[in-house]
Amino acid sequence: MGTTVKLELKNLYDDFRDPATIKALSALIHEEAAKLDRDIRIMEVCGGHTHTIMKYGLKQLMPQKIRFIHGPGCPVCIMPKERIDHAYILAMQEDVILVTLGDMIKVPGSHGSLQDARSRGADVRFVYSPLDTIKIARENPDNRVVFFAIGFETTTPMTAAMIARAEKLELKNLLVHVNHVTVPEVMRELIDSRDEHIDSYNNRIDAFIGPSHVSVIAGAKIYEEFPQKYGRPVVVSGFEPVDVMEGVLMLVRQFVQNRCELEIQYRRSVTMDGNVAAQKQIGRYFEKRPLFKWRGLGNIPDSALKLRDEYAHIDAEVIYGDILPIEEIEDHKLCICGDILRGMAEPTECQVFGTACTPQKPLGSCMVSSEGACAAYYKYGDLLK
Amino acid sequence: MTKTITLAHGNGGAENQALIHEIFWKHLGNEILDRGEDAALLPTLTNPAMTTDSFTVSPLIFPGGDIGKLSICGTCNDLAMMGAKPKYLSLSVIVEEGFEARKLERIVRSMKKELSTNDAQIVSGDTKVVPKGTVDGLFINTTGIGEVQAPGIGVHNIQEGDAIIVSRDIGRHGATIFVSREGLEMQSSLQSDCASLWPQVASLLDTGIRPHALRDATRGGLAAVLNEWAAANELCIEVEEGAIPVSEEVRGICEMLGFEPTALANEGAFVMALDPKDVPMALEILEAFPGCESAALIGTVTQSHPGRVVLQSEWGTRRFLELPTGELLPRIC
Amino acid sequence: MCLSIPSKVVKIDKEKATAVVDTMGVQREVGIDFVEDEVKVGDYVLIHIGFAMNIISEEDALASIETYKEILALMDEEERRQAILDGDNCEAGT
Numbered sequence: 001m002g003t004t005v006k007l008e009l010k011n012l013y014d015d016f017r018d019p020a021t022i023k024a025l026s027a028l029i030h031e032e033a034a035k036l037d038r039d040i041r042i043m044e045v046c047g048g049h050t051h052t053i054m055k056y057g058l059k060q061l062m063p064q065k066i067r068f069i070h071g072p073g074c075p076v077c078i079m080p081k082e083r084i085d086h087a088y089i090l091a092m093q094e095d096v097i098l099v100t101l102g103d104m105i106k107v108p109g110s111h112g113s114l115q116d117a118r119s120r121g122a123d124v125r126f127v128y129s130p131l132d133t134i135k136i137a138r139e140n141p142d143n144r145v146v147f148f149a150i151g152f153e154t155t156t157p158m159t160a161a162m163i164a165r166a167e168k169l170e171l172k173n174l175l176v177h178v179n180h181v182t183v184p185e186v187m188r189e190l191i192d193s194r195d196e197h198i199d200s201y202n203n204r205i206d207a208f209i210g211p212s213h214v215s216v217i218a219g220a221k222i223y224e225e226f227p228q229k230y231g232r233p234v235v236v237s238g239f240e241p242v243d244v245m246e247g248v249l250m251l252v253r254q255f256v257q258n259r260c261e262l263e264i265q266y267r268r269s270v271t272m273d274g275n276v277a278a279q280k281q282i283g284r285y286f287e288k289r290p291l292f293k294w295r296g297l298g299n300i301p302d303s304a305l306k307l308r309d310e311y312a313h314i315d316a317e318v319i320y321g322d323i324l325p326i327e328e329i330e331d332h333k334l335c336i337c338g339d340i341l342r343g344m345a346e347p348t349e350c351q352v353f354g355t356a357c358t359p360q361k362p363l364g365s366c367m368v369s370s371e372g373a374c375a376a377y378y379k380y381g382d383l384l385k
Numbered sequence: 386m387t388k389t390i391t392l393a394h395g396n397g398g399a400e401n402q403a404l405i406h407e408i409f410w411k412h413l414g415n416e417i418l419d420r421g422e423d424a425a426l427l428p429t430l431t432n433p434a435m436t437t438d439s440f441t442v443s444p445l446i447f448p449g450g451d452i453g454k455l456s457i458c459g460t461c462n463d464l465a466m467m468g469a470k471p472k473y474l475s476l477s478v479i480v481e482e483g484f485e486a487r488k489l490e491r492i493v494r495s496m497k498k499e500l501s502t503n504d505a506q507i508v509s510g511d512t513k514v515v516p517k518g519t520v521d522g523l524f525i526n527t528t529g530i531g532e533v534q535a536p537g538i539g540v541h542n543i544q545e546g547d548a549i550i551v552s553r554d555i556g557r558h559g560a561t562i563f564v565s566r567e568g569l570e571m572q573s574s575l576q577s578d579c580a581s582l583w584p585q586v587a588s589l590l591d592t593g594i595r596p597h598a599l600r601d602a603t604r605g606g607l608a609a610v611l612n613e614w615a616a617a618n619e620l621c622i623e624v625e626e627g628a629i630p631v632s633e634e635v636r637g638i639c640e641m642l643g644f645e646p647t648a649l650a651n652e653g654a655f656v657m658a659l660d661p662k663d664v665p666m667a668l669e670i671l672e673a674f675p676g677c678e679s680a681a682l683i684g685t686v687t688q689s690h691p692g693r694v695v696l697q698s699e700w701g702t703r704r705f706l707e708l709p710t711g712e713l714l715p716r717i718c
Numbered sequence: 719m720c721l722s723i724p725s726k727v728v729k730i731d732k733e734k735a736t737a738v739v740d741t742m743g744v745q746r747e748v749g750i751d752f753v754e755d756e757v758k759v760g761d762y763v764l765i766h767i768g769f770a771m772n773i774i775s776e777e778d779a780l781a782s783i784e785t786y787k788e789i790l791a792l793m794d795e796e797e798r799r800q801a802i803l804d805g806d807n808c809e810a811g812t
Contacts, residue, residue: 005780007762007776007779007780009724009725009726009740009741009742009762010742011779011783012724012762012774012779013640013724013742015783015786016782018786019627019698019699019700020700020790021786021789021790022700023700023701024786024789024790024793025789026700027793028789048721054704055704056698056700056702057698057702057703057704058702060701060702060703061700061701061702101767128642128767128768129748129749129767129768129769130767130768131749131768131769132768154722154766154771155766155767157751157752157769157771158749158766158767158768158769161749161751161752161769164751213722213764213766213771216722216764216771216772217771239722241700242786246782267775267778267781267782268774268775268776268778268779268782269764269772269774269775275752275753275771275772277751277752277753277754277755278752278771281751281752359710360710379707380704380705380707564744570746570747571744571745571746572744572745572746573743573744573745574743575743575744633742633743634742634743634744636742637741637742637743637744638744640723640741640742641723641741641744641746641765643721
């Protein structure tokens with residue numbers, strides 16, 4: 001043929017949401033799944049994928065043999081209460097302006113959420129971008145502006161870029177409280193943990209839909225160990241409904257053909273190596289913490305970042321070390337988020353789902369952010385059964 | 386009249402009179418208001434309807450309108466939604482000390498224009514000036530009285546089998562306000578849909594169409610109206626997601642910020658439940674109004690999930706459309 | 719994983735390391751710290767919290783779209799064949 005079609009911005013949205021394509025992929029998945037002799041349980045790790053599955057009703061397009069397990073890929077949901085308390089305590093400091101991204105505002109800690117802190121007089125600002133923090137710091141030279149940084153590998157480089165720009169401008173009043181976490185370690189923990197509390201040996205995860213915007217930064221290579229060492233195929237999928245459907249199809253085909261590989265569905269944005277410039281920025285400012293507690297999952301080694309020692313002067317955990325408590329706080333007794341995150345239970349099986357635990361007053365991590373499995377179920381109301 | 390409004394302008398004395406005459410009466414004056422009595426004497430109304438609304442929008446001036454336009458539209462539209470022609474309004478204004486007089490006059494001029502569109506009058510008013518910091522610039526309350534032209538329009542008249550129409554594309558006002566707020570630096574050509582709805586309702590009624598229910602989709606957006614209607618009657622409203630009209634620009638904002646268009650406020654769009662046989666005529670009438678070319682049939686009233694709203698996607702999946710909750714924040718992570 | 723959306727680059731400011739991008743009529747300024755060397759006006763980029771994360775490969779995007787078109791074409795063929803097998807009176811007899 002050889003006609004050079006020009007790509008329009010609209011195509012990047014519409015063509016990956018096309019109803020006919022979604023239906024066709026569903027038919028193909030049904031066709032392939034019929035050849036399977038067993039059920040397959042696929043974990044979509046990332047909250048964004050959970051959101052797509054629930055919002056577009058993709059579960060209703062799957063054959064019975066394919067089940068989704070909703071993973072812990074929601075950096076707000078997995079934030080331990082004690083660290084949310086850090087944000088609250090910092091916000092309540094007289095001279096501090098606490099800045100963070102949208103969803104953090106509503107997350108409840110022991111004293112309340114940042115929204116509560118704001119109504120009690122704290123200066124809390126939510127921003128769309130860490131770059132806006134620079135503006136706030138420049139406009140308020142007499143205040144200490146603390147950026148409460150959250151997010152996976154997708155978001156970490158932006159915090160790094162903010163620090164770089166602040167350095168260049170010689171800003172003296174910008175501090176960072178780092179809560180960046182990484183994805184492969186928690187995936188590994190779910191299927192191979194030494195922590196008997198996690199009970200990973202009873203996990204039922206057969207394959208992963210790999211977080212893809214994470215891979216835009218870190219590269220798809222970060223998932224290599226899952227097919228190679230753990231026998232779990234991984235397909236790195238985009239976030240539009242067509243992407244997720246094609247990703248599931250690719251996984252089902254692997255099972256039918258007895259393959260176990262790492263594949264990229266999201267070819268237009270994901271490569272094996274990722275964005276090297278972004279990785280360099282991350283490496284310049286951050287290093288791994290030996291341990292980090294994930295709400296509902298316990299301590300996971302090498303799963304989070306902290307500022308390197310030479311940046312202790314902008315590390316809020318160091319500067320405010322004497323007022324930030326480190327005791328761990330237990331989750332609510334009736335909360336079964338840990339089980340939900342490992343695929344051992346569905347939100348609807350939780351005693352307090354939708355009653356004592358709702359998005360307005362969440363008890364556990366899965367309900368806390370709109371990306372969490374429980375919140376997604378609550379919002380989109382499972383109409384299937 | 387001085388350049389800024391001072392506390393003296395609320396004193397009931399000379400400065401107050403200056404404020405009333407030189408800014409309010411100058412633009413809004415009419416036979417009843419000009420009498421300057423403590424209360425307005427109104428002629429007998431056969432089927433009166435009354436409504437009240439307060440306006441605290443920020444920013445005060447936004448693409449497509451301002452708080453003045455909104456304060457008239459909002460109240461007149463509530464009357465229109467009951468099939469009542471807006472006639473007499475009261476206007477209460479609370480101004481923050483230091484407010485620019487010119488800005489206030491601009492806002493009052495917007496009110497005048499909108500009153501004219503509704504063929505309604507301000508017949509009673511009140512002005513207060515409060516110290517700096519006690520209100521955010523300007524708060525307005527309008528109370529409106531109208532005359533019902535077509536009785537029987539109301540939420541409890543919705544029946545199984547009714548068709549649901551939306552008068553134009555949704556989400557414009559909410560999206561515009563969000564973009565106009567400080568701290569979210571974006572540029573777009575988006576404008577609020579803020580508009581008076583009585584002309585459209587009058588046109589529908591003139592052809593003999595009797596809608597079962599009308600409601601403007603203000604705070605809470607389309608999702609709120611549909612859920613309220615479904616809950617009030619223990620009926621189900623089934624909506625074709627693909628039929629809901631949304632403009633490209635609103636889609637763009639929603640993509641960027643993670644909103645659903647159905648949760649965003651509208652100030653010039655309404656929802657109508659009516660007999661299906663009236664749908665083609667109703668659409669034809671609405672489409673003739675500027676801005677409403679996108680009027681669309683979006684759903685039907687059924688019994689399938691009483692009290693709920695169901696969205697049917699274009700690829701055959703279904704989900705519930707819930708009432709929006711919480712403060713509207715960008716979904717980031 | 720987080721909300722990241724495709725946008726088109728309309729203007730680049732190398733000095734400030736920013737670009738103006740357009741998403742269906744909404745324009746915003748974003749940081750280009752991670753795509754500085756390669757980004758050009760007209761490129762499509764993924765935006766995440768105020769930064770361009772990468773440059774979207776038009777070639778791969780078009781290839782994916784082409785794949786979907788082929789799937790749909792095949793489905794249509796199948797449906798037509800099945801309809802004939804089912805004994806429907808198909809006048810479209812090619």
